């Protein structure tokens with residue numbers, strides 16, 4: 694009985710090894726294909742960093758989050774005058790490859806540019822939330838370095854342009870009434886942004902730009 698068990702383990706090792714190696718190659722292929730497909734995207738998003746602070750940096754972004762957002766743009770659940778048309782012609786495979794590519798690029802570090810009191814306000818909310826208004830600490834989902842949690846689709850938010858982040862938080866807040874029709878993850882962030890003032894959103898955006 695025991696012998697059989699060890700025999701099984703011994704034989705399954707090489708198979709496991711082959712599976713792991715194969716999927717590593719598949720990932721590399723997908724990243725390469727994504728790099729080719731991203732030629733047009735880099736005009737706005739750059740590689741490590743975009744040139745316009747209204748256009749988000751995509752490098753090192755969680756893969757699942759990127760996939761979710763590209764589907765949302767393609768399906769019309771997320772709308773933007775510049776971006777929606779870009780997603781329209783993408784196949785599911787294009788979306789997987791583009792997400793794998795941007796996820797594989799190490800991000801540049803951002804820098805702090807706002808006054809100390811603004812940064813301090815942002816940092817306090819990021820780490821401790823706002824108790825009286827039921828605003829949870831951002832750190833609990835986005836992590837101490839703002840890297841997010843890939844498998845859940847929680848995005849990396851550190852090192853992002855403060856202008857983009859501020860716009861995005863305002864957008865979540867404005868979308869509060871339709872949040873459930875957009876999707877579960879959108880609803881999470883919309884409910885949180887709804888309880889933040891404009892100054893608090895601005896402070897968080899400035900703090901996040903320099904977090905790494």
Ligand code: HEC
Pocket residue numbers: 730731733734735736737738747748749751759762763772773775776779780791848860861
């Ligand atoms: C003409 C400029 C432009 C081009 C080209 C472009 N984008 Fe975008 N993209 C934007 C803008 C602007 C936004 C921000 C939209 C918003 O504020 O909601 C955006 C947002 C995104 C987001 C969401 C990021 C986040 O953090 O939520 C992803 C993912 C994305 N673009 C991927 C791509 C891919 C992949 C391509 C190429 C197929 C591409 N973009 C081409 C302008 C562009």
Ligand code: HEC
Pocket residue numbers: 749761818819828829830831832833834835846847848849850858861862878879881882885897
């Ligand atoms: C309960 C988990 C949770 C908490 C707490 C949380 N977030 Fe999020 N956050 C998410 C999820 C999930 C998304 C993706 C939403 C989507 O798909 O649109 C997100 C998205 C974002 C984005 C959009 C990123 C991009 O690239 O467009 C920003 C900015 C953000 N969160 C900032 C914050 C800030 C600031 C706080 C604290 C006030 C916070 N989050 C707290 C789960 C959370």
